[in-house]
Amino acid sequence: MAEDVKRDPAKVSSYFIAQWPALAVVTVSGIIYNVGMAAGPWFEGQLAQCLVNILQQKARPSAMVKLSLGYVLAIFIVQFMRYLKRLYVRKFANQTILSMRSSLYQTLLTKTSLDDIGTIMTKAISDADDCAEGMRKFTTEIFDTGVVMIVYIVMLMCYDWRLSLIALLFPPLAYVLAGQLKKVVTGAVAKAKEAAGDLNAATLDRAGNSLTYRIYGVERIRDGIYEKFLQNYEKRQIKAGVLMSAAEPIYYIISSISVIFIIWLGGRNVCGLGWQSWNIAAFSTYLACFGKLSVKSSHAANLFNAVQKAEVSWKRIKPLLTNDVPARKQLAPFGPVKVKQLTFSWKDDQPLLENISLTAKPGEIVGVTGPVACGKSTFGQAFLGQLPYSGTIELNGQDLRQLQQAGYLTTAYLGHDPQLLAASIKDNIALGQEKAVSAVLSDADLVQDLEQMPDKAATQVGEGGTRLSGGQAARVALARALYHERPILILDDPFASVDQKTEMKILQNLRQHYHDRVIFLISHRLEFFASLDQILYIDGKKTACGKHADLLKKSLGYAKLYCRQVKGGSSDEK
Numbered sequence: 001m002a003e004d005v006k007r008d009p010a011k012v013s014s015y016f017i018a019q020w021p022a023l024a025v026v027t028v029s030g031i032i033y034n035v036g037m038a039a040g041p042w043f044e045g046q047l048a049q050c051l052v053n054i055l056q057q058k059a060r061p062s063a064m065v066k067l068s069l070g071y072v073l074a075i076f077i078v079q080f081m082r083y084l085k086r087l088y089v090r091k092f093a094n095q096t097i098l099s100m101r102s103s104l105y106q107t108l109l110t111k112t113s114l115d116d117i118g119t120i121m122t123k124a125i126s127d128a129d130d131c132a133e134g135m136r137k138f139t140t141e142i143f144d145t146g147v148v149m150i151v152y153i154v155m156l157m158c159y160d161w162r163l164s165l166i167a168l169l170f171p172p173l174a175y176v177l178a179g180q181l182k183k184v185v186t187g188a189v190a191k192a193k194e195a196a197g198d199l200n201a202a203t204l205d206r207a208g209n210s211l212t213y214r215i216y217g218v219e220r221i222r223d224g225i226y227e228k229f230l231q232n233y234e235k236r237q238i239k240a241g242v243l244m245s246a247a248e249p250i251y252y253i254i255s256s257i258s259v260i261f262i263i264w265l266g267g268r269n270v271c272g273l274g275w276q277s278w279n280i281a282a283f284s285t286y287l288a289c290f291g292k293l294s295v296k297s298s299h300a301a302n303l304f305n306a307v308q309k310a311e312v313s314w315k316r317i318k319p320l321l322t323n324d325v326p327a328r329k330q331l332a333p334f335g336p337v338k339v340k341q342l343t344f345s346w347k348d349d350q351p352l353l354e355n356i357s358l359t360a361k362p363g364e365i366v367g368v369t370g371p372v373a374c375g376k377s378t379f380g381q382a383f384l385g386q387l388p389y390s391g392t393i394e395l396n397g398q399d400l401r402q403l404q405q406a407g408y409l410t411t412a413y414l415g416h417d418p419q420l421l422a423a424s425i426k427d428n429i430a431l432g433q434e435k436a437v438s439a440v441l442s443d444a445d446l447v448q449d450l451e452q453m454p455d456k457a458a459t460q461v462g463e464g465g466t467r468l469s470g471g472q473a474a475r476v477a478l479a480r481a482l483y484h485e486r487p488i489l490i491l492d493d494p495f496a497s498v499d500q501k502t503e504m505k506i507l508q509n510l511r512q513h514y515h516d517r518v519i520f521l522i523s524h525r526l527e528f529f530a531s532l533d534q535i536l537y538i539d540g541k542k543t544a545c546g547k548h549a550d551l552l553k554k555s556l557g558y559a560k561l562y563c564r565q566v567k568g569g570s571s572d573e574k
């Protein structure tokens with residue numbers, strides 16, 4: 001299971017070590033099966049000889065019956081071992097897929113920005129499946145090809161070592177060819193994988209944004225783009241498929257050239273003119289054994305292809321396979337937040353956030369505002385540990401990013417998108433935790449709304465919250481942010497879809513019930529900003545921070561914004 005691969009999920013060997021009991025069964029059944037495979041040609045030779053003896057009246061038909069029963073029994077044991085081996089190899093592959101997926105899931109959830117998580121996850125899951133498939137084929141072929149080939153070679157050598165040396169020249173030639181084809185196949189597989197990833201992303205886009213495309217009547221244009229991805233995918237898959245499937249027959253033909261020598265030199269052995277003296281049984285056994293060896297050597301190409309394909313996938317997912325996802329820890333007690341010289345830019349040229357500094361104690365509500373696209377949301381995201389900002393943010397005197405990397409839960413966040421799950425209102429808030437949700441339902445002013453719903457807090461919200469109004473969805477997301485106790489609470493435009501009365505009620509609730517948290521309230525609406533503890537006005541170099549009254553005096557930008565909205569006045573009304 002996922003826990004089994006605690007060693008290092010970025011090492012292929014860790015998956016084999018974690019699954020050693022299953023691999024032990026594979027080894028034992030694999031050896032019995034493959035050694036037993038030599039019994040088939042042996043029995044076939046003996047049966048042919050027995051038939052000759054019966055026809056020459058040197059043996060009785062009962063000898064044939066005994067031999068046949070022995071043959072059936074040997075085949076039964078061999079096939080049962082084959083079944084055991086396959087079952088446990090499949091178990092090994094399934095557990096490996098589970099472990100890889102679990103590791104990927106953890107990494108993607110904790111280290112990737114939510115914007116691209118769907119696309120990365122889709123590609124990574126298909127890569128994990130290919131890796132596990134490669135490992136399964138490798139494990140299968142080690143026995144089905146490696147061990148059985150050794151058994152057959154030893155057997156051939158025992159019958160006629162000189163003839164065997166000539167006959168065995170050709171399978172290695174097939175391997176040399178495999179080496180030559182290696183680069184071509186790898187390149188084709190890599191391109192096919194790339195095309196598959198692009199097509200997956202395009203499919204997600206087509207499905208996720210279908211409503212938008214329909215509304216704006218651009219389905220045809222989007223279909224055209226999608227068709228191009230599809231054609232590219234088909235072309236690349238066919239090319240990779242042709243190269244991969246051409247490999248096996250080529251190896252088979254080359255390694256079968258030896259049959260000419262076996263018929264010629266083996267025939268001389270039967271006639272008493274060769275290096276060994278053979279009877280019909282020896283000739284039949286030798287030929288059957290070599291035929292099986294040729295088939296096996298062609299499977300070496302299968303092994304090679306599976307490993308090549310898995311290698312491409314492995315290189316892509318290796319950086320995402322890690323165990324260093326820290327255990328989640330609560331911080332206690334909650335302390336002040338100190339922002340020092342916070343500077344950040346999405347592009348390299350002009351910083352969006354410039355030298356922002358402020359200190360806020362638990363229980364304070366800091367209003368964050370500024371002109372359109374000044375960086376208010378970006379400022380909020382800085383507290384999530386995803387932005388490479390310069391300067392520092394301290395919580396309780398410790399660096400916020402370091403605390404987050406150590407696994408401390410520091411920030412609750414309500415962004416523009418409520419990100420509701422297709423679950424009940426209660427589950428959307430508690431996310432599986434036990435504590436009652438009644439207090440936060442009341443604080444987010446949802447009680448009256450719930451009374452109108454037949455199932456109250458157990459009401460299902462639908463995919464992405466589609467069964468709720470915009471205001472209800474925002475308040476359920478607000479309740480979730482309040483429910484999970486974190487020292488920092490970022491509320492990005494939480495009142496965009498509620499009326500002023502509701503906004504005031506919620507603000508009062510925040511004031512009364514959340515004394516232990518520092519709340520950053522990002523908003524365009526400034527009606528209640530005068531009642532907040534301090535204001536951060538973001539506007540590039542004109543960024544300013546302070547108490548509302550002081551800021552009205554020292555920041556012309558804030559004064560203009562505030563007066564225009566609240567007093568309906570002009571910029572001169574400072």
Ligand SMILES: Nc1ncnc2c1ncn2[C@@H]1O[C@H](COP(=O)(O)OP(=O)(O)OP(=O)(O)O)[C@@H](O)[C@H]1O
Binds near residue numbers: 352371372375376
């Ligand atoms: N992920 C991103 N990558 C690149 N640029 C971004 C990204 N997110 C935001 N921006 C840019 O940063 C600027 C500020 O965006 P942000 O959303 O922080 O502003 P805002 O003040 O919250 O906007 P609004 O007034 O619309 O609420 C914008 O010009 C935006 O295009």
